[in-house]
Amino acid sequence: MKDMHAVTPILSIIGLFLLWILSATLTADPTVLPQPWALIGPATREIGSGELPFHLGATLLRVIWAFALAMFIGIALGLAMGRSEALNRWLDPWLVIFLNLPALVLIVLCYLWIGLNETAAILAVTLNKIPNVATVIREGARALDPDLDAMARVYRMSWLARMRHVTLPQLAPFITAAARSGVAVIWKIVLVVEFLGRSNGVGFQIHLYFQLFDVAMVLVYALSFIAVMLAVEWLVLQPWERRIRRWRAA
Amino acid sequence: MIRADITAKFFGDQQVLGPVRFDIRPGETVALLGPSGIGKSTVLRILAGIDTRFEGTVTRPDNMAIVFQEPTLLPWRSALDNLLIVRPTLGAEAARAALARVGLAGRDDAFPGQLSLGQQRRLALARAFAGAPEFLVMDEPFVSLDPEMAEQMLTLTEALIAEAKPATLFVTHARAEADRLADRTLVLSGKPATLLDEDAEHDVL
Numbered sequence: 001m002k003d004m005h006a007v008t009p010i011l012s013i014i015g016l017f018l019l020w021i022l023s024a025t026l027t028a029d030p031t032v033l034p035q036p037w038a039l040i041g042p043a044t045r046e047i048g049s050g051e052l053p054f055h056l057g058a059t060l061l062r063v064i065w066a067f068a069l070a071m072f073i074g075i076a077l078g079l080a081m082g083r084s085e086a087l088n089r090w091l092d093p094w095l096v097i098f099l100n101l102p103a104l105v106l107i108v109l110c111y112l113w114i115g116l117n118e119t120a121a122i123l124a125v126t127l128n129k130i131p132n133v134a135t136v137i138r139e140g141a142r143a144l145d146p147d148l149d150a151m152a153r154v155y156r157m158s159w160l161a162r163m164r165h166v167t168l169p170q171l172a173p174f175i176t177a178a179a180r181s182g183v184a185v186i187w188k189i190v191l192v193v194e195f196l197g198r199s200n201g202v203g204f205q206i207h208l209y210f211q212l213f214d215v216a217m218v219l220v221y222a223l224s225f226i227a228v229m230l231a232v233e234w235l236v237l238q239p240w241e242r243r244i245r246r247w248r249a250a
Numbered sequence: 251m252i253r254a255d256i257t258a259k260f261f262g263d264q265q266v267l268g269p270v271r272f273d274i275r276p277g278e279t280v281a282l283l284g285p286s287g288i289g290k291s292t293v294l295r296i297l298a299g300i301d302t303r304f305e306g307t308v309t310r311p312d313n314m315a316i317v318f319q320e321p322t323l324l325p326w327r328s329a330l331d332n333l334l335i336v337r338p339t340l341g342a343e344a345a346r347a348a349l350a351r352v353g354l355a356g357r358d359d360a361f362p363g364q365l366s367l368g369q370q371r372r373l374a375l376a377r378a379f380a381g382a383p384e385f386l387v388m389d390e391p392f393v394s395l396d397p398e399m400a401e402q403m404l405t406l407t408e409a410l411i412a413e414a415k416p417a418t419l420f421v422t423h424a425r426a427e428a429d430r431l432a433d434r435t436l437v438l439s440g441k442p443a444t445l446l447d448e449d450a451e452h453d454v455l
Contacts, residue, residue: 147322150300154316154387155336165335169326247326247361 066125074133082141140174256306268442279418281432289443315383321370330358
């Protein structure tokens with residue numbers, strides 16, 4: 001039964017590939033939908049020439065910057081709003097406005113106001129993500145244990161120790177939830193930002209091959225970044241989550 | 251010297267505490283007695299510095315410790331870290347000795363969830379006494395225990411207080427606990443609550 005659970009995701013992905021092969025066979029036009037194996041050639045050429053690693057790296061760097069900034073500011077904001085009812089009353093309307101502002105509008109405005117540069121690109125992505133992170137963390141901050149707070153206060157724990165050992169561990173499930181959805185959303189927005197106003201990155205390349213009607217290369221770039229994000233999930237997020245959840249399993 | 255000089259405490263419009271004035275001398279254990287809901291815990295929270303919205307002044311030392319009704323440990327940190335994080339100056343050796351003193355020798359790496367409830371409470375006691383506090387506040391620490399465990403905890407607490415000699419404020423609604431642990435007993439009564447004077451106390455209880 002347990003083996004079956006491990007195998008299911010693999011079977012499911014194989015199913016997706018079968019669907020792809022079936023569709024490609026039925027379309028019978030490689031310029032519309034090439035077979036999966038028809039991508040191997042272009043992909044190896046693109047990796048060999050250094051093009052794909054270069055653009056992948058540019059996108060990954062933007063994702064890391066935007067993710068780190070959005071998580072840091074979002075956690076600080078959400079924590080402050082969850083702990084102070086007065087601050088929450090003031091900032092909640094802002095949060096609602098920014099949550100409902102389309103990503104595209106923020107991106108265009110950042111480019112118009114700041115210019116077509118790296119700062120505008122990363123800022124646009126960060127601003128898009130902060131409200132989500134803050135909303136999730138605020139829920140966690142409202143559920144913080146007042147007794148542990150009182151304990152930390154009486155024993156005069158330093159601010160740093162309180163954050164690290166008392167507050168953040170309580171917020172951990174909320175932080176992981178925000179990080180999960182954060183990474184997924186951020187890389188999609190980064191692609192749009194690159195599509196609209198950058199001269200490198202996966203989004204820029206997809207724009208290029210979109211203009212050349214090259215479906216195969218669009219798929220090569222999209223799939224390579226999906227592969228990177230899956231690797232991040234398996235190699236970084238999941239091990240980190242297991243580590244901080246150790247005490248629950250024990 | 252610990253000095254409480256509370257003139258009033260309100261929750262919204264409702265006044266829960268009237269004038270409450272008392273001193274605790276170094277090494278003295280004072281019990282604060284009174285029925286449930288009278289405002290004992292409020293006095294304790296004001297003295298501990300948890301509740302700062304009151305009228306009056308409190309003088310207390312910096313090195314304080316608290317024991318709650320519940321163990322109130324950090325469940326995501328090991329038993330040893332629970333001492334060391336709260337008492338960073340203690341050092342691993344002294345922390346291990348403090349664990350051994352409450353019968354938790356060798357359980358350094360256990361998370362609180364892996365300890366029995368009795369062991370968690372003893373860990374909370376170890377944490378309280380580990381830094382040789384000048385002032386210890388205890389908020390009904392034995393209230394939810396079965397008689398056997400309450401007796402064990404009471405004996406251990408008695409011994410630890412005798413060793414470390416902190417000034418102690420001990421809040422309880424059980425007269426027997428107060429008589430056993432405390433050098434002096436204060437009684438909270440009335441609405442808004444004030445301290446009964448020591449003579450009147452015997453007539454009421």
